[in-house]
Every structure is written in structure tokens, then in C-alpha cells.
Amino acid sequence: RAVMDLRVELGRRSPLLGGPPRRSRTYRLERPFLADLPALLRAFPGPTRTLDATWRAIDGRQGLVDALDRLAADAVAAARGRTELLVLSDRAFGRDRLPIPSALAAGAVHAALTEAGLRGRADIAVEAADILDVHGAAMVLASGATAVVPWLAVELAAELAGGRGAEELDAAATVANLLDAFDAGLRKTLARMGISTAASYIGGGLFETIELAAEVRERCFSSAPAWPGRVGFAELAQRQLQRRAAAASIAAETPSNKLQDPGFARFRADGEVHRYAPKIVAEIHGASGFAPPAERDADAASQPSPTVIRDLIRIRRPRGVVPIGLDEVEPARSIARRFVVSAMSVGALSPEAHQTLTIGIQRAGGAANTGEGGEDPGWYVPRPDGERHDARIKQVASARFGVTAAYLARGEQLEIKIAQGSKPGEGGQLPAKKATAWIASLRRGQPGMSYISPPPHHDIYSIEDLAQLIADLRAINPAARIGVKLVATRGVGTIAAGVAKAGATYIHLSGHAGGTGASPLSSIKHVGVPWELGLAEVHQTLLRNGLRDRVALRTDGGLRTGRDLLVAALLGAEEFAFGTAMLVAVGCDMARQCHLDTCPTGIATQREDLRAKFAGTPEQVERFALALAEGLRAELAAVGAREVGEVVGESRRYLAADRRAATLDLAPVLGASSWAADLGRRRAPESAGRSVRHGLASPLEHRLTAALGGQSGFRADGLALSTADRSFGASLTGAIERGELSGPISLGLRGAAGQSFGAFAGRAVELRLVGQANDYVAKGLSGGVVVVAPEPDLAAEARRQAIAGNTCLYGATGGRLHVIGRAGMRFAVRNSGASAVVEGLGPHGCEYMTGGAVVVLGPVGANFGAGMTGGRAFLYDPDGRHLAALDTRSVQATRLAAVAVERDDGAARVEELVALLEAHRGAGSTRAADLLRDLATA
Incomplete structure (x- = not known):
């Protein structure tokens, strides 16, 4: 507003x-x-x-x-x-x-x-x-x-x-x-x-x-x-x-409440066709083993009338090709390695449902996605039988909920969520009634509060910014596949080309049908386009620009049959993601109450009484995934293909418009040119982009990490830093999290740091920079200490100098930041646990903050504290000017003297402020020293 x-x-x-x-x-x-x-x-x-x-x-x-x-x-x-x-x-x-x-x-x-x-x-x-x-x-x-x-x-x-x-x-x-x-x-x-x-x-x-x-x-x-x-x-x-x-045909005297329900928002037998009608739900329950079916068939769900674009596409065998036997097609478990359970957060789902999906799909050989709500660190400890039960894919969304150094270091894949299929252009939102104390602890916020993700990532305003975030993630976890989640729309091919150039190794393209039911109705019904259109555009654009071998393509949006998967592969997808279908496999009955916390099957709720009704098992997920793979095997055999890789992107050879496609011009969708048959990564999506050499985020940090080897603890001063050193601190933190290095590591640096100085710095890392730093200082700070101080000849005027760029401390979960000078706009956006002292900042400070403490010893820009639901902000305001900058719908200002007297935690708040000022003075701030002197004599 x-x-x-x-x-x-x-x-x-x-x-x-x-x-x-x-x-x-x-x-x-x-x-x-x-x-x-x-x-x-x-x-x-x-x-x-x-x-x-x-x-x-x-x-x-x-x-x-x-x-x-x-x-x-x-x-x-x-x-x-x-x-x-x-x-x-x-x-x-x-x-x-x-x-x-x-x-x-x-x-x-x-x-x-x-x-x-x-x-x-x-x-x-x-x-x-x-x-x-x-x-x-x-x-x-x-x-x-x-x-x-x-x-x-x-x-x-x-x-x-x-x-x-x-x-x-x-x-x-x-x-x-x-x-x-x-x-x-x-x-x-x-x-x-x-x-x-x-x-x-x-x-x-x-x-x-x-x-x-x-x-x-x-x-x-x-x-x-x-x-x-x-x-x-x-x-x-x-x-x-x-x-x-x-x-x-309706009698004039018919009351409005007796008019026919067209089934727009819920299934009606005589209304519009729903992709998840009760019959389809029952068939999926049977395929997974959730319910005993009369006839199990994961591939049984063709609709009587076309409801999606793939229903208007006819699959054909190329001339001269004959069907082959199932025994000649790659095994189901090999195909299932291409399967992913789509991002659904613990919070949106109950912990039991989230764990069931994760364990089940990963037993089948696929991967689960955390969603944007983080994970319980207890899940990082393997089960007694050695089985992993945390998700292989760690999502990084705009709110950065639960994105810690440990979280990123464990991911086999790191996925940057730019958009969501069910509501493109909107951030996620977890209703307050779902924010239990445990869920709040994972997201590092307050129980009973709504959790809102900003619509954009505040460190991504261009493809260059996206490349920087990819470099940040690659620095902390070099072995991970790094993907970007987009949504189908006209022109998405151009965006995908930029993503490929930015260094991603896979692109996840969602169709408009995504979503677990908690999105606004107007978004579910009217926003986004089918994945078939977007996927074809992305695949063809990457082919035309010589970028197709850099990235694997993954898609989702209502996939639930072997035929769906074959069409997706022919349009360019190498991997396939499932959301709603997997929920149905473990008992979802499409009650459409996901946002109300009243899910009767215990899947999309945090209520203890309803969670007790959850009857899903990992075996059901595994069984349904393998049934889908068998369905795809049958489709491959029918068109004479032995592997999924043989048909990826071959729409021109295998697809044609159905006669029912009279109203839609499918020629651009089905007209992809063929590509070189010797691209081995088509058979191994995880190898996409391996031929691309990614430059070092920080040459200095690379040399340090290599030289330290297995040392325990290290301290150095006077190291020269330049703007070529980006993401400094992330690589050291990742090495410590993986056990390759031992802390503590304390580094004194001089110069001008590149983007993302101190990104994701962990508990064992302390970085002290004399000079200045670009944008994203201490992004995702995860327990470390970062100090940015001015050159000695500027120390006297530090309070008037901007020495750190925009979006500092974005998504921080712990640690401490000292900026002995001013910072730019969006300081501490989505901070959920770190402490910071800064001597002035631009607009939108502490936006969406849920935890931690921020002390500002100078001017603040407009819209301070907008969407803030937790944490503390201490503003030094001797002239009473800062009140006009506050977003008073989110925050309330109280003089510290009144807090000390009127609130039960008043003394603790004063002690917290004094401790932060003392630490800031210790970092070299004369401003903090002056204020502490005034406090001592007051």
C-alpha cells in the first residue's frame, strides 16, 4: 500500500x-x-x-x-x-x-x-x-x-x-x-x-x-x-x-440459490470437467496402494473431453519405427531417477506428510524438494537403517525461510524459486493458524503470525543479479546442481536463455495448474499458462541460441500419467515433478481446505487431531512413482523407444495436432527442430552444464581454502581484497560445514569487496573489512561475524559515508553485522535471527523481518519495518524525525526509557542494546563510543 x-x-x-x-x-x-x-x-x-x-x-x-x-x-x-x-x-x-x-x-x-x-x-x-x-x-x-x-x-x-x-x-x-x-x-x-x-x-x-x-x-x-x-x-x-x-431454459421464478452450480470452484457431476474428479482420485489411490482398487492403473485417467493442451496432441510413431517389447525399455527405477516431488513446504504440509513424500520418492530413486519453509535440522541425522530423510533439493525462495549454511551445504540440488505455478508474480503465504511454535522455529519467526514471502527476491533485479546468487550458492556448495524455477508465460524462452547464461544447470518450468490448493482462487484460475506452451518455447529458444546443452529441463503442472510424461519429454523435458498427484497418492481427497488448516486427511494441516488421521506411507509414494515409470515405459515401447533420452525434444517426429485442436494453433508448439543425437547428457540430466567452466567467485578465498587444507583454526590480517572477490566467506563456510576445514577462521581484509561479501558466513567465520563493500553484504548470514569499517582517513566522517551497498543482511538467520557507516536500501529485509548495528540506511529497512535485532545510529529511509512481525529495531532519533519513516501498520514505536519501565522485558532490551553498542565500539565505531559515554553519564 x-x-x-x-x-x-x-x-x-x-x-x-x-x-x-x-x-x-x-x-x-x-x-x-x-x-x-x-x-x-x-x-x-x-x-x-x-x-x-x-x-x-x-x-x-x-x-x-x-x-x-x-x-x-x-x-x-x-x-x-x-x-x-x-x-x-x-x-x-x-x-x-x-x-x-x-x-x-x-x-x-x-x-x-x-x-x-x-x-x-x-x-x-x-x-x-x-x-x-x-x-x-x-x-x-x-x-x-x-x-x-x-x-x-x-x-x-x-x-x-x-x-x-x-x-x-x-x-x-x-x-x-x-x-x-x-x-x-x-x-x-x-x-x-x-x-x-x-x-x-x-x-x-x-x-x-x-x-x-x-x-x-x-x-x-x-x-x-x-x-x-x-x-x-x-x-x-x-x-x-x-x-x-x-x-x-431456467424458469423466471427460480431463486438464485437454486441455480445450477457450474463446478467452477469445486467438482460437480454435471459441471465442468475437473482433472482431479473423484474417479481420478480413486484411481490414484488404487495405484499407490492407499486404497484397494478393483483394477490398479496409474495410467487410467484420460478424460472424456479435452481439458488440457496435451489432450489435443496425438502421439504417433515415426515412419519405419515399430513397437518394441517392454523388456527392451530402460527399467522403471532408472526412469524414476528423473522424478521429483514438487516444492511444498513443511508448514503448508504436515510434518508427517512432508516426511512421507520425501522418504518415498527418494526410495524410488527420485528427489524431494523442501519447499520454502526450511527443514528440521534433526532430519539431517540419518535414520537407524542409514536412510536419508531430508530432501535432496533445498529451495531458496524470496523469504529465505530456514536457509542456513548447513541447509545449503547438504543440498544435492539448490533451487532458486523465481515464481510458483499456481500464483506467478506472488510470494508465498502461510496462514497464521498454521504457524505453530514448531513451524515458527523452523522459519525463525513468531508463532501465530502469517508468514509472507516478498513477491521478488530482493537480490535479483536482473539476470546479472541472478548470476550472482547462483555464484553465491555454487561457492558454498560447489557439488550441487543449481536450478531456477520459472513459470510458463509468453516470452519465458528469453528468460530461460538468460538463466542458462547465468550459470544454472537446470530450469524447472511450472505450468499454471500447479499449487496444493492454498493459493487465491483468482490466481489458481486465471494466472499463468499451460506448461506445454512454455516448455516448447523454452526448449526451442535454447536450441536456437546454442544453449540447450547447458541446462536440463524439468516441468510440472498436473502430470499424472505415462502419456503426460511422454508428451512432456517430447516437448523438451528431461525430468518431471509431481505435486498434487503425489498428495493424492498418500490420501488427499481434494477437500480444498488447504488454506483453512482443516484438511480432513491430515496432509495440509498442523492441527494435532487431524494430523493423527494421516494414513499415508513412503511405500505408497514409491509404488505410485514406479507405476508412473511403468506407464512411461509402456508409452516408450509403443513408439519404439528404448530410453527416455531418445525422445527428449523430438516433438516434430512423434507429435501431431489432434483433430480436436481446431481452436488452437499448435504448429509453434510441435515444430521443434531435432538436435544432435550424441548429446549424452540427455540420458543423464544431472550432467547438464558440466562442460561449462564457471569462474571463481573469489580468487583470494579459493587460494585460502586450498592452502588451509585440513587445518584447525586460522587467523590472518592485512589480506588485500578487490571487487573481483565476490561471495567472500561462502566457500570457507561451506568447507567447514562439509568437515573439510575446522574453525574458527578470523580474517582481516582491506580494499573494496565485490558483491555478497560475507554471504552465508557461518558460526566459525569472522570477517573484518576496512574499506567498502558492494551490495548484499552478509546475505544469509548464518552465525558468523562481519564488520565493514571505513578507511582510517574517513573514520571521523563515518556516520556520513555509505560504505555498504543495498540489501545487506538479506535473509540472515544468525550472527552479527557491524557497518561503521551507512548502508543502502532494504537493509535487513527478512532478517530472522541476526543482530546488526549500522549508522544510517536507506528506504525499506527491516522489511518482512521476523527475528533478530537491528540498531540504527543515524537516519532511516521511508517504509521502515513494513511487514515486520518479529525482532527488535533500536533507532537513535534525538530529533524525533524517524517516526514519519515507520510503517505504522506493522510496527509501533516506543521510547526506550518507557520500555525499560513499562515492559517485563524492558531491562533485557536495554541490556541487549548496550551489548550491541559495546560490540560496535569494539569494531571501531566512534559513534557507538560517544553514545555509550552519554549513557554512562546519564
Whole structure:
């Protein structure tokens, strides 16, 4: 909220780039959503005109395009006639007239006015019945409307007043709640797109179209990225006519609560098809052994009608190829090595479910992913039989929950989560009711508080930043495969090429179907695109740019059959990830209560009573994984392939569009060129990128690590550091965690440090730098001590000098940082356990902080403490200026003198502050020395 503005202005505007002066006359709205159109028309200072956005049903399929022609022409004529506000209204719809879909109407008029050079003269408001949710509202705004009147939604909200759940509310209150919900949803949409103002979003076309024909795209959505198809105006009109016919069959006296549930949000036998209908759930239960099936078949789930893009793809054998016997195909356990249980955190899942998935898939030969909630360090101790029960893949998400040096050093794979399939552009969120004391301890926060991941990684704002984080992770764990998780979207191929160049060894591409049910409904239903589209684009882009051999490709998003896996392999995937299917295998019954902490099967809950009902076992996971592998073996045998590696990326040879794919142009998806057959890494995804030489993050640290060998303890001073030394401290920490070195290690350094100085520094590491450091100082600090002090000739002016860059102490879990000078913005973002003293910082300090202590002895920037739910911040504020910088919705400021007297822990807080000031003085701060002297004489 601090950086967002939903205000919009309606009316005539002056030319943006100069030209003849024009009288500007606008009317400001605090939000683009309105409930009372007549009030707006009365208040608007200029001429207005309402245009009819309906069409005659008797005109048939041609009626829609004729109505758009009329609407656009009337809008242009009105704008030329000095009308300054155009209202596109479908109020006239009824039995004989159908509404023009509001996004089409807004897009067509916006485009027509823009083409005529009149968009600045007249604004657009849309009064429509089909705007019933956040997605519909956002689409109309992105298509070109400046204001929206969702009149039917307003009427329905008013009808709820006084009813069940709204007994104390009148109609005005329920309508106000509706508009507030639209506001919140629009903010989420803006945040997802990286936009701060609604005015910048309007007319931007920041959405993707699928299946629409060129005539629709070019006329109404010309600026939106498109996945081409063949649905034109005639087909859209036909769908409107079918809806009219369905509505006409309902008796007029039918109460609204008796209308048919279309099954949009939950399964209904006579509603839309769900990929996880009860029959499919039962079949997976049988395949895993969770329930005794009449006939076990992991591959039984073909739908009666196409529901996903792969249903529109036909698998064929190349000419001259014949089927082979199953005994000629690679074994199931060999195939299962390519399997991954998708990232689902302990917290989102119960500990029992998380451990069951981890142990089961890893017994089958695959790998489990921690998710973004960290792990219990007790899981690092092998079971009595020697079996590993921590996940082989350690995820690094934007909140860095539980990302410690020990966590990173144990990972066989380290995965940077850029986006999540079920809600691209949004950070994760764990509801407060799931944050038990144990879960809070893993995430290093407070029980009973919501845990929110920032939408972006604050150390990734470019591909170069991503390369730096990859270098940081490679420094602490050189043996790990390092991957980046992306989400399918138009243009993801370009991003993937950058990821490959940044040094990743695998790319995990999620489809829009991902998610365990805890994401917002609007995100689950409307955000992201199918993995088939994104995977094909990524594979083909990497091939064209000579980068395909650098990375392995992994995908997820509703995979659950051998056929699904074969299609994924043919489109370019070498590895396959499963989320929902694996949950179903251990008993999930699709109750859709993941976010409520009421999961009846004990899978997605932290309630002890419900966890006791969990009946899943690792054997069920292993059995289902091997059943999937057997399903893929059968598919391979049918097309004459002996190994998965033979078919990876061979879509042109093996795939064709099904006759049911009439509305979607699949040629770009299926048209990948073949690639060299001698690339052995196709048969071993983990070998991807081994031919690429990665430069040393820090030449100095590399020499030190090699020279120290198996020494126990080391101290040195006066070591020269340069900006070529990046991630300094991570390699030493990793070696200590792996037992290759023994601490303590104490190093005195001089010079200008490169990015990520002190990254992930562990308990046995102390780094003292005299000079300056770039961004990300003490990133992920994990128990070590890092000091950045100015050169001696600048010591007297230290409090005015910026000697550390942005995003210092990001995601720290322990240790101490002393900056004897100022730091940049986003200091201590997501700090969850470290202590720090700094002598001034920029905006957004201590954002999303959940633990630890930060002392600021100088100025602070705006938005301090936003989203902070734990920890302490001590601000030296003799002039009372810092209060204006605080995010008062998250933090409350109290004078230390009052804390000492009024709070039970007041004395402890004072002692903590004094101890940190003393340590800062010991690090060389004259500012801390002066303050301690003042305290002693006070």
C-alpha cells in the first residue's frame, strides 16, 4: 500500500508530448471501481455519453462484430463531438439483446480512439454485468477502460445484506466490502505485474490471450502477448447465444440459490470437467496402494473431453519405427531417477506428510524438494537403517525461510524459486493458524503470525543479479546442481536463455495448474499458462541460441500419467515433478481446505487431531512413482523407444495436432527442430552444464581454502581484497560445514569487496573489512561475524559515508553485522535471527523481518519495518524525525526509557542494546563510543 496508488482521472487531457494547447478537464476517482454511475455522471465536469454495449440476438453470429463496429464508430464520433466521458453500458441486455463481453467492448473502443488520435480527448467507463470477480475487473482495465461499474455484482452484494454471515451489515456495507475486495485484488494484480499505479496499468494489455484468432487480437487486444488460435468473433458470438439459450431454459421464478452450480470452484457431476474428479482420485489411490482398487492403473485417467493442451496432441510413431517389447525399455527405477516431488513446504504440509513424500520418492530413486519453509535440522541425522530423510533439493525462495549454511551445504540440488505455478508474480503465504511454535522455529519467526514471502527476491533485479546468487550458492556448495524455477508465460524462452547464461544447470518450468490448493482462487484460475506452451518455447529458444546443452529441463503442472510424461519429454523435458498427484497418492481427497488448516486427511494441516488421521506411507509414494515409470515405459515401447533420452525434444517426429485442436494453433508448439543425437547428457540430466567452466567467485578465498587444507583454526590480517572477490566467506563456510576445514577462521581484509561479501558466513567465520563493500553484504548470514569499517582517513566522517551497498543482511538467520557507516536500501529485509548495528540506511529497512535485532545510529529511509512481525529495531532519533519513516501498520514505536519501565522485558532490551553498542565500539565505531559515554553519564 505504501507504494501503490489506485487513483485514476477521468476526462480530457493535455497532449503528453506537447502540441497545440488543449484545455484539460479531469475528474479524480480514489479507485477505478464504482457502485453509483448516476452520481459520477452528475459530478463529472464535462460532457458525457452512454453507448449501448449490447447486440440483437436475431442477428446471429454476425451480430457481435456488427455491434462492435457500431460501438467503435459511435465512440469516435462522440469524441470528435467533444464528449469527454464515454460510458459503455450493457444495461439493455435481456431476452432479445445480448451483452458484448466487457473486455471486448473496452478493447475495441480504446483501440478505435487511439487509432483516431482521440484517446486523450475522451475517457472510457464500462458498466457491465459480466464483471463479477477481480480477474474480470482487471481485464477490462487492462483492455482500456479507466473506470468500471460492476452493476450486477453490486446488486448481488446488496442482496446479501442481513443474510447468513452478514447479519449485522446493511446493503451499503456489503457493497462497500465488495469494492474494497476489488481494490485488494487490483493491488495484488498490480504487484504481480510490478506496477505501482492503476493509471499505469490501464490500457496496457498486460495479459495473455490463448486461442483467439487474429481478427479479435488485432482489433481488441493488439498489445497483449498471444498464443494464436482460431476463435474469432463468430465463435465468441455463438458462445453468447448458447449461454442465452441456457438462461432461457431456467424458469423466471427460480431463486438464485437454486441455480445450477457450474463446478467452477469445486467438482460437480454435471459441471465442468475437473482433472482431479473423484474417479481420478480413486484411481490414484488404487495405484499407490492407499486404497484397494478393483483394477490398479496409474495410467487410467484420460478424460472424456479435452481439458488440457496435451489432450489435443496425438502421439504417433515415426515412419519405419515399430513397437518394441517392454523388456527392451530402460527399467522403471532408472526412469524414476528423473522424478521429483514438487516444492511444498513443511508448514503448508504436515510434518508427517512432508516426511512421507520425501522418504518415498527418494526410495524410488527420485528427489524431494523442501519447499520454502526450511527443514528440521534433526532430519539431517540419518535414520537407524542409514536412510536419508531430508530432501535432496533445498529451495531458496524470496523469504529465505530456514536457509542456513548447513541447509545449503547438504543440498544435492539448490533451487532458486523465481515464481510458483499456481500464483506467478506472488510470494508465498502461510496462514497464521498454521504457524505453530514448531513451524515458527523452523522459519525463525513468531508463532501465530502469517508468514509472507516478498513477491521478488530482493537480490535479483536482473539476470546479472541472478548470476550472482547462483555464484553465491555454487561457492558454498560447489557439488550441487543449481536450478531456477520459472513459470510458463509468453516470452519465458528469453528468460530461460538468460538463466542458462547465468550459470544454472537446470530450469524447472511450472505450468499454471500447479499449487496444493492454498493459493487465491483468482490466481489458481486465471494466472499463468499451460506448461506445454512454455516448455516448447523454452526448449526451442535454447536450441536456437546454442544453449540447450547447458541446462536440463524439468516441468510440472498436473502430470499424472505415462502419456503426460511422454508428451512432456517430447516437448523438451528431461525430468518431471509431481505435486498434487503425489498428495493424492498418500490420501488427499481434494477437500480444498488447504488454506483453512482443516484438511480432513491430515496432509495440509498442523492441527494435532487431524494430523493423527494421516494414513499415508513412503511405500505408497514409491509404488505410485514406479507405476508412473511403468506407464512411461509402456508409452516408450509403443513408439519404439528404448530410453527416455531418445525422445527428449523430438516433438516434430512423434507429435501431431489432434483433430480436436481446431481452436488452437499448435504448429509453434510441435515444430521443434531435432538436435544432435550424441548429446549424452540427455540420458543423464544431472550432467547438464558440466562442460561449462564457471569462474571463481573469489580468487583470494579459493587460494585460502586450498592452502588451509585440513587445518584447525586460522587467523590472518592485512589480506588485500578487490571487487573481483565476490561471495567472500561462502566457500570457507561451506568447507567447514562439509568437515573439510575446522574453525574458527578470523580474517582481516582491506580494499573494496565485490558483491555478497560475507554471504552465508557461518558460526566459525569472522570477517573484518576496512574499506567498502558492494551490495548484499552478509546475505544469509548464518552465525558468523562481519564488520565493514571505513578507511582510517574517513573514520571521523563515518556516520556520513555509505560504505555498504543495498540489501545487506538479506535473509540472515544468525550472527552479527557491524557497518561503521551507512548502508543502502532494504537493509535487513527478512532478517530472522541476526543482530546488526549500522549508522544510517536507506528506504525499506527491516522489511518482512521476523527475528533478530537491528540498531540504527543515524537516519532511516521511508517504509521502515513494513511487514515486520518479529525482532527488535533500536533507532537513535534525538530529533524525533524517524517516526514519519515507520510503517505504522506493522510496527509501533516506543521510547526506550518507557520500555525499560513499562515492559517485563524492558531491562533485557536495554541490556541487549548496550551489548550491541559495546560490540560496535569494539569494531571501531566512534559513534557507538560517544553514545555509550552519554549513557554512562546519564
